[in-house]
Amino acid sequence: MTALLLRELERVETRVLGAVRCIDAVTRAQIDTPLQLQLAGGTLRRNRSGLYVVVGADALAAHAAAFALPPAAPAPGSVELALSVQDPLGRYLPRRAVLRLPRDPVAGQPDDLFTPVELALYPAAAAPTGANWSLLRASLHAQPGGDALGGALLLVRADGRVLARGLSDWRGEALVPVPGVPVTTWSDDPDAMVVSELAAELQWVFDPAAGLRTPLASVQAGRAPAALPLVDPERLEARAATLPNATQAVALAAGRTLSLSLVLAVP
Template identity: 35%
Template sequence: MMLERTESRALAAIRFLDAETQRPLTEPVTLAGQGLRFARNVRGLHVVTDAPGFSSYAASFELPDPLPDAATFTLVVSDPSRRYLDRSFTLELPRDATPPPTGQPLPPDSVFRPVDVTLYPSPLMRPSARSAVVRLRVVDVNDTPLPGALVSLSLADPEITRWGLSNERGDALILVPGIPIADWGNPEAPIHFTFSLAAAWAASTQPPDPDALSQDFHPLSSTLDVAAGEEVTTTIKLDWVEL
């Protein structure tokens, strides 16, 4: 029997996180975009094994000189179970393939550091125990349901921030863990906490990119009183948007 040695380089690894718990997903998702190839490893990471313009670079462990020209790819991730909403995100290649000195942290763009991508729940998602459940109908200035809007709920003390996306019907689900529960030793301790609201939206022909939208949040004048384990349903209007 003859053994054949094959060398190849991983271009990047992508790790998907749950918006509520910030923990890595264990369920498989579908990832595609712009001719990239992926392989899901035993840790649940989606490893980029090839990309247009990077085939020779990926085929060997030896770093070429010069490196391939930098390129940005737009990818779309979807969940077959439909518990998470589709979203897009960008990936820049090549990532830094230089191992850091012993004991030093990895640089943010290191190929040895996974690219974290947060997935946001659809209305089908079941919350964890004690998380507040905030269901929002997002509409434009004419009360038309607004798909692909990013909504932020923020609390200053304790510091809590959670985001949610609206689906094709304008419905957004935001699951908020970490809200203090009733303190039976202090009857005057608050149960409900007032969260501020902000939102962002941009016209797009593909699933929204929350990371890009977050650069243009608009504060809303309304607030929302939320308690641990409770469910709140309301409508918010983005009066600067008209479909």
């Protein structure tokens, strides 16, 4: 038997710490056009599948050389890194998020390393919409003063569940598409078998510390601020009860567009 002599000329080893999949908040489909992502204290690379892979993090330097078994510390999900996303094409509004690392190395767990983190992006006011979607187009202003409120979160609820979400841009303009509203549905009224409208509630929430107030004169002149509003929608929703917010009843219908002027008392 002849012995084989193998000589290693080069070794390339790479360990990934997780991945982010950016999706359309309305359709839940992956966004395949390139986006601009920045991870504080970490490095991201876009792969051929359109995922943004975390290839390094300052707080997880020991993980870079650990392949067979990742270090026991820090605990999974205990390191929080700030993530920001912007769309160069302007179809989606910029947003913040928190990426929790390290991911669980055991496959099949809710936050395992092998499952990308899904990050929903919300459409800009001029984004394309579906033919039969119910659309809410809102203009948000502070009271008193009339400043436009950028970075406000809008929530559409019906029957105790959230049907749609949206964000306002620096001008205070927001588009909230509600897909899937049936053309007709069963009515609770015994005198009406079917109805063509769905009763819902619209709530808008604004965080004065994170959102942006733009004077009405600047909006009318088209003078955009130096920095666009950059908020974390999930954080806003979790804190909605403790932040300035208001609600209004709306009637949704397939193919209908509601144009709303909304005000909010902001300290």
